Amino acid sequence: MIAAPAFLLAFLALAGPEEPPRETASPPASQGDETPPPLEGEGELLDVSRSAAGRVERIRGLRFSAPPPAVRASAAVRAAVASRRVAAAVPEAALGARGRAWADLGMGGPETPRHVLEALAADLQGIAFDSVGSKVLVDPVLLSPDDFAPRETEDPTSSVLLATGVRPDEPALVHVLMHALQRSRIGTDPMGGTTDATLAASAWAEGEANLVAVLFLFEGLGIQGQVIGHTLDPGELLGGTLLPAGLDILPGVEGLLLDFVFREGYAQAASSYNAGGFRAIDRAMTGRRTTRDVLHPDRAPLPATDLPAPAAPKGFVLADRDSLGEQGIIALVSSLTGKDNLGLMAGDGWAGDALFRFEPEGVATASDGITVWATRWVSPEEAADFEYGLERSLSGRFPAVSLLRTGETERALTAGGRHFRLSRSGVEVVLRISSQVEDKPRVPTAPTKAPVKRSPAKAK
Numbered sequence: 001m002i003a004a005p006a007f008l009l010a011f012l013a014l015a016g017p018e019e020p021p022r023e024t025a026s027p028p029a030s031q032g033d034e035t036p037p038p039l040e041g042e043g044e045l046l047d048v049s050r051s052a053a054g055r056v057e058r059i060r061g062l063r064f065s066a067p068p069p070a071v072r073a074s075a076a077v078r079a080a081v082a083s084r085r086v087a088a089a090v091p092e093a094a095l096g097a098r099g100r101a102w103a104d105l106g107m108g109g110p111e112t113p114r115h116v117l118e119a120l121a122a123d124l125q126g127i128a129f130d131s132v133g134s135k136v137l138v139d140p141v142l143l144s145p146d147d148f149a150p151r152e153t154e155d156p157t158s159s160v161l162l163a164t165g166v167r168p169d170e171p172a173l174v175h176v177l178m179h180a181l182q183r184s185r186i187g188t189d190p191m192g193g194t195t196d197a198t199l200a201a202s203a204w205a206e207g208e209a210n211l212v213a214v215l216f217l218f219e220g221l222g223i224q225g226q227v228i229g230h231t232l233d234p235g236e237l238l239g240g241t242l243l244p245a246g247l248d249i250l251p252g253v254e255g256l257l258l259d260f261v262f263r264e265g266y267a268q269a270a271s272s273y274n275a276g277g278f279r280a281i282d283r284a285m286t287g288r289r290t291t292r293d294v295l296h297p298d299r300a301p302l303p304a305t306d307l308p309a310p311a312a313p314k315g316f317v318l319a320d321r322d323s324l325g326e327q328g329i330i331a332l333v334s335s336l337t338g339k340d341n342l343g344l345m346a347g348d349g350w351a352g353d354a355l356f357r358f359e360p361e362g363v364a365t366a367s368d369g370i371t372v373w374a375t376r377w378v379s380p381e382e383a384a385d386f387e388y389g390l391e392r393s394l395s396g397r398f399p400a401v402s403l404l405r406t407g408e409t410e411r412a413l414t415a416g417g418r419h420f421r422l423s424r425s426g427v428e429v430v431l432r433i434s435s436q437v438e439d440k441p442r443v444p445t446a447p448t449k450a451p452v453k454r455s456p457a458k459a460k
Contacts, residue, residue, distance in 0.1 A: 048143055048167070048170070048173070049068075052173050052174050054067075055174070056178055056216070057181075060212055064181060064184060068135055071136070072140050073138065073139070074139070074140070077137065078128050078139070079122070081130045081137060083118070084132065085189070086117045086121050090117065095113060095320075096110075097319035097320035098195075100371075104418065105355075105371065107324075107332045108253040113195065115254055116253075119250075120261065122244065124175060124243070124245075125245040126138070126141065127169070127172050129177075129180050129183070131183050134180070143173065168241075172238075174212060175209040176209070178209040178212045178213070194322050195325065196353075199260060200288070200290050200293065203260060204284060206262050206265045206266070207262075207281075208269050208278075208281055210262070214237070228270050232266075235247065235248065243262050256334060257327065260291070264294065264295070265294070268284070268294055272284050287301055288301055289301070291325040292326040304352075310374075312358050317359065318357070319358065320355075320356075321355070321356055322355040323354055323355060324355060325350065326348070326350040329347035329350060330347040333393050336396040336397055337392045342392060345385050345389065346390070347386070348382060350382075351377050352376040356371070356374070358371075371431075373430065375428065380427055383428065384424070386429055387429050390422060390431060391403060397415070397416075411423075418433050419435065419436060
């Protein structure tokens, strides 16, 4: 990828005006009595927010029922709002059980699902949308009176801002205002539901929000169509303010999942926009609801797959049902094996999955529960690819232990105080993890044969 600052400065120097593809916009919403009166000391911030909201309406071709006011909010206040959003998306008991299931799989630790949701809820650095209070929360240091005119320096970000006439952090404000417009249009939080559904919906939401922020940034120069037409990493624009803080240093699974939401989400939103404007993004948001559909825009969406829950063992209840989707599989296998290509191959051909967590009634610990991960694949060959990737993942976690055959289609290993049973039948692969070891004779088996490599286009 071309370094973003040099790429953008080249546009500033060479590109001529160009009108981007856009739907006919409705007139901006009235700025009369729809917005609450300014709070003391925040009138200037409210004015900036109102102006940005009007431009968002024009760029996106949609109207706010009432543009949300922007207010100053400390990091503690924003964190509390994000925590409430997470609690509304997934009940606390289910989220705890989900974390224990993820830890069983080796997909981070017990807190990883919470960390991912909290990062999505917090959104960008120092600015977020409070959907309950219908407000934009802005850190006291952002959009302050002294940032109207960036200094003339060699800094690429300042150069871009001086050329475009945009204030620092205004694109981030536009990003968050776009989330407010999305919520008023769709009415639901993209964070609800399974992990797969959350990642897919969040990718479209964050991708569209950053797309509008980029259009806003370059609108005055008339080159926004050309900028969107090139491969752009939003993390290399404006000092990374259009990505969550610290995204590039997040460990393992957390980083891989959030990177998918923000970077892959932007790439797919930009591609859809280039192909058919915002109508194409609307169609993708409503019709491509799995991470598999986000990753493979050339493939028709698959019908919903219902994988029935196995019967709960005696004394246990179903504490959570999740789905990791293709991107979850990629993140799991890539992080445990250190091989991105193996992760892509393991996830390719996904047709559905369900991650069940059974726990005894009452207080549960990580060692008490039973995790069952049922997956379905487009073909037996792709099921075998996934099985191989899962076996390599187990080997990465427990290098001193080998899978042993416990049945005609089943193999198992015991490590870390847990018992893992892996089985494949046709297009279905199931992994069951518990503290119980069945009393069956076990003999070592040869590792699953490495899958035949398919074409790169098939892999992703």
